Amino acid sequence: MAIALITGATAGFGKACAEKFAAAGYDLIITGRRAERLTGLQAALESQYKIKVLPLAFDVQDQQAVFSILGGIAPEWQAVDILVNNAGGAQGLSPIQDGNLDDWNTMIDTNVKGLLYVSRVVMPWMVARQQGHIFNIGSIAGKQVYANGNVYCASKAAVDAISQGMRIDLLPYGIKVTGVHPGAAETEFSLVRFKGDEEKAANVYKGLTPLTAEDIADIIFYCARLPRHVCINDLVVTPLQQANAFYYDRR
Numbered sequence: 001m002a003i004a005l006i007t008g009a010t011a012g013f014g015k016a017c018a019e020k021f022a023a024a025g026y027d028l029i030i031t032g033r034r035a036e037r038l039t040g041l042q043a044a045l046e047s048q049y050k051i052k053v054l055p056l057a058f059d060v061q062d063q064q065a066v067f068s069i070l071g072g073i074a075p076e077w078q079a080v081d082i083l084v085n086n087a088g089g090a091q092g093l094s095p096i097q098d099g100n101l102d103d104w105n106t107m108i109d110t111n112v113k114g115l116l117y118v119s120r121v122v123m124p125w126m127v128a129r130q131q132g133h134i135f136n137i138g139s140i141a142g143k144q145v146y147a148n149g150n151v152y153c154a155s156k157a158a159v160d161a162i163s164q165g166m167r168i169d170l171l172p173y174g175i176k177v178t179g180v181h182p183g184a185a186e187t188e189f190s191l192v193r194f195k196g197d198e199e200k201a202a203n204v205y206k207g208l209t210p211l212t213a214e215d216i217a218d219i220i221f222y223c224a225r226l227p228r229h230v231c232i233n234d235l236v237v238t239p240l241q242q243a244n245a246f247y248y249d250r251r
């Protein structure tokens with residue numbers, strides 16, 4: 001059966017993607033830092049769907065860990081068909097002149113460098129097999145910059161550029177690259193951005209019917225199942241009540 005590798009599968013979009021691909025019979029490699037969530041998900045999906053799941057706990061910021069843990073998996077797991085580069089998030093929301101350097105480093109090291117490290121391990125496996133489909137989770141924040149979003153927006157603009165670069169360089173090998181750029185989706189994203197402040201996190205979605213993690217997983221799965229000659233390159237997905245990165249119709 002085909003193999004899907006999903007980074008950041010302990011919550012949000014990644015977990016929903018794991019559930020969606022598992023239900024279709026894919027074997028899964030799931031990653032994240034919270035090992036107990038990974039093994040819990042492994043147990044649930046293996047018993048429900050009779051698939052094989054390989055949980056790998058590492059921080060995508062840790063180049064050494066990515067190359068030794070992911071790079072060291074058994075050859076039969078290296079036949080990755082689908083890579084969902086999803087692990088990431090925002091830290092803080094503040095004017096750039098007041099920016100917190102630790103937050104900047106975390107966002108750039110996770111959203112940009114972590115995605116590159118994982119991809120650098122997996123792309124040669126896909127090139128060797130002349131097949132594969134990479135999904136890079138960007139954001140509407142990478143398409144339009146909003147007030148106080150500065151470095152998060154920059155990290156997601158970088159993901160957009162990396163997707164375009166991958167699409168060109170991997171073209172001769174028949175590898176698809178799809179950039180997915182969600183707008184407001186209710187996951188753990190805002191709780192992480194606001195460092196556990198539940199009220200601030202809830203306010204982000206006030207008056208909105210936001211996207212769900214399952215909405216994004218459904219879209220990724222749809223793209224992954226298109227005929228071999230069809231590739232959706234880039235998708236901006238918002239809730240009905242969101243026009244772009246800054247205009248909302250809150251009710």
Ligand code: NDP
Pocket residue numbers: 007008009010011012013014031032033034035058059060061086087088089090110111114137138139140181182183184185186187188189190192213
């Ligand atoms: P969640 O916070 O719910 O999930 C984030 C996932 O990323 C978790 O599984 C987390 O796992 C993993 N992760 C974060 N940092 C690291 C790290 N350093 N190493 C390994 N894994 C990491 O958020 P979402 O599901 O919403 O976010 C997924 C992606 O979608 C992110 O890239 C985010 O920027 C993007 N996005 C989100 C939107 C939204 O509104 N929710 C909209 C647009 C884009 P763990 O903590 O266990 O390591």
Ligand code: 8X3
Pocket residue numbers: 138139140141149182183184185189245
């Ligand atoms: C997450 C969506 O608008 O909060 O990337 O940046 S937004």
